[in-house]
Amino acid sequence: MSLSKAALNMAEALRPVLVKLIPQKMLSAVKAKVIEKGAKDLEKTEITPFEPQAHKKGINLIGSIKSDTGLGQSMRLVAEILENSTWDYTVYDYFVPPGGSRTNEAFDGKITQTGPYNINLIHVNPSELPLAFMDVGKNQWDTRYNIGYWLWELEEFPKEWLPAFHLLDEVWTPSEFISQNLRKYTDKPVYTLPYSVTAPADAAYDRDYFHLPKDRFLFLMMYDSGSGMVRKNPLGAIEAFKQAFDRENKQVGLVIKMNRSEQSEKDIENIRTKLDGYDNIYFICETLSKTAVNSLTACVDVFVSLHRAEGFGLVMAEAMLLGTPVIATNWSANTEFMNRESACMVDYKKTAIEQDIPPFKKGYHWAEADVAQAAAYMKRLCEDSAFYEQKKAAAGAYIREKTKMQHSVSLLEDRLGKILEERK
Template structure:
C-alpha cells in the first residue's frame, strides 16, 4: 500500500504543475488506476471488523477541518454537533491535496493525531475515500466503526465510486435527497444527518463599502466555488435572468439603474475558464459587479446579509448551505425547486423556480454524460427578481418566513440528537 500512497500524494501535490504538461483526463485515468488497483486488493488486505471495547466509546472526526469549501464546513458542522450534546470526540485535520484554501482556524487548538475512540466519522468525498484509506493507513480503519459523511448531487451514483462502500460500515448524508440516492447502491445503513447553520456576521466591519459595492442599489448576489463545477452551479442562468428582468434595453437599464447584480467566485484559480466565460456575458452591463478571491467565513456570511437577495439557479445540490445561511440572516432566496435544498425551502420561505430535467450532453467531471439534472426556468426567475424589487410586502414576507424557518428547523440541537442516538445504537446502548 505504501507505493500507491506515495504516488497519489505526490501526484496531488504536483497537480498544478502536472496539468500543464499532461492532460487532466490522463491524470485522472492514472489516479483512478491506482485507486482501482488498491480497491481490488482490499479483500486480501481487509479491514478488521469493529470490535466493541477495543477503543473508548466516542468519535474521531477526520476531515478537512481548516478547509474554506463546503467539505470543510461540513466537517466543522459535525464538530459542533458533537459539542452540542457533549459527545466525547477528537478532531483530526486531514485533506486530500490540493484541498483548496485552508484558512479556517475555528478548531486549530483542538487538533490531534491521536484517535482514541471507536467510531470514525470521515468527511472525505466518496471519490477520494480510497485515497484517504491509503494516506491515513489501514490501522486507522481497523477495529473501528467507520462512517463516511458523503454528499452527492445527482440521483445516480458514479460506478467508479462504488468500491468506497467497502471502506465504510455506514454512510451519513446531509439530506434525504442524497440518502435516497445512496440507498440504491448499498445494503449498509445510510442515515440523514442534516446540515445546520448559525452564521456569524459583522455588518459594521464588513459593510458594503468594505466589499466595494454601491450602498444605494438593490443588490442580487450569485456566489459559488469554481471547484464545485460552474455548469452545476449555473451562474449564467442567474445572469441571464437578471438581464431579462432589468437590462434588456437602454430604457429598462435607465428605469432600473438602482438595481445591481454581484457575482462572487471563490477558488477562481481552479478554473480560469470560468472567469473568461462570465466576463464575456457581463461586459455589456455596468451594474454587474464581479468579485473574486478568498474571504473568511464571517466575511462571507456578512456579504450574504449585506445584499438584498441571494440567487441560486443551480442544476443540483446535495444540500445547499449558502441558501440556508442566506435565509438565516434574513436575505430572501430565489432557488431552483429541485434537489437537496427543497428539504428546507418551499414557496412560503423562498422563491422557488420551476425547471425542466435535462440530460448532460457531455462529461462535466465528476458528472457524467447521460445523467440528468434540473434546468431552471430563467423567465420565472426574472419575474421573481422584479417582484422582490418592486413588491415590498412580498419581499418582507419571504425574508421573514425564510429566516424564521431556518432558525427553527436548521438548529444544531435537532441534528445533534440524531448523531447522539445513532452513536448510542452503534455502542449497543438502545
C-alpha cells in the same frame, strides 16, 4: 505515507506551475486516476469487525476540517454537532491534494492527528475514501465502527465509487435527498444527520469593504470553481438578471462570488461573453474567511441559486438565516429546508446530462431552472417591498425551525447509542 498520496502532495506543491501548463480539468482527471488505481484491490481487504471494548468510547472525526470550501464547512458543522453532544471526540485533519486553501482555524484546538476512540466518523467523500484508507492506514479502521459522512448531488451514483462502501459499516449524509439516492446502491445502513446551520457575520465586512455600490439593489450568486460552474449555473442567474432588468437600469446589480483563482479567471472570461454590455455585474474572486462570506451574503439584497443539483445547499440556508431572501431551483436537497412560503422557488425541467462533466456522467439527470420565472422573482423582489419583507421574515423563521441544534444532536446520540447497544 502511501505512494499515491505522495504523488498528490507533489502535484499540490507544483499546482501553481501546473495550472499554467495543464488545464484544471486534466489535473482533476489525473487525481481521479491515481485514486482509482489505488482502490482496485480494496474490495478484497478484510477489515477486522467492530469490537466496542477495544478502544475508548468516542468519535474520531476524520477529514479536511481546515479547508476553505463547502466540504470544509460541512465538516465543521458536523464537529459543532459533536461539540454540543455528550460524546468525546477528536479531529484527525486529513487532506487530499490538490485543492484550495486551508486557513480555517475554528477547530484547531480539537486536532490531535490521532484516532483513539472506537467509532470513526470519516468526512471524506467516496471519490477519495480509498486513498484515505490507504494513507491513514488499515489499523485505524480495524476493530472500529466506520461511518462515512458523504455529500453527493445527483440521483445516479458513479459505479467506480461503489468499492468505497466496502470500507464502511454505514453512511451518514446531511440530507434525505442524498440518503434516498445512496440506498439504491447499498444494503448497508444510510442515515440522515442534517446540519444545524450557523452563519456568524461581522458588520465590518460591508459594501464598502467589498467595493460594492451602496445605492443599488444587489443580487448575489456564489460558487466554488471546484464544484463545477455547470452545476451551480451562474450563467442561468446572469440570463435571469438580463431578462429582469435592461442595461440602462442603474438601480440594480449582480454580484458573482467564486473561489480558486486558477479556474476563476477562465470562468470570468466565459461569463463576460454573456454580459452583452451590462456593466453592473461585479466579480469577487479572492478566498474569504467564512465570516466574510457570510457578511457578503448579509449585505446584499437577494441570494440567487439556479443550481442544477445540490447535496444540501448550505449557502442558501445561511442566506435565509441572515435575512437575505433566496431565489432557488425547486429541486434536490435544498427543498428540505425551504418552501414556497419561505423562498422564491423556481420551477424546473429534469434533463439528461449530454456529456461527461466529471464527476457527473453523460446520461445522469439534473434540473434546468425556469429562467423566465427566476427573472420575474428578481423583478418582484426589487419592486415589491411587501413581498420582499414577507420572504425575509418567513425565511428566518422556517430555517431556524428546520435546523435546530438539539434536533441534530438528538439524531446523532440516538444513532450512536443504537450502534453500541446492538453490539453488546
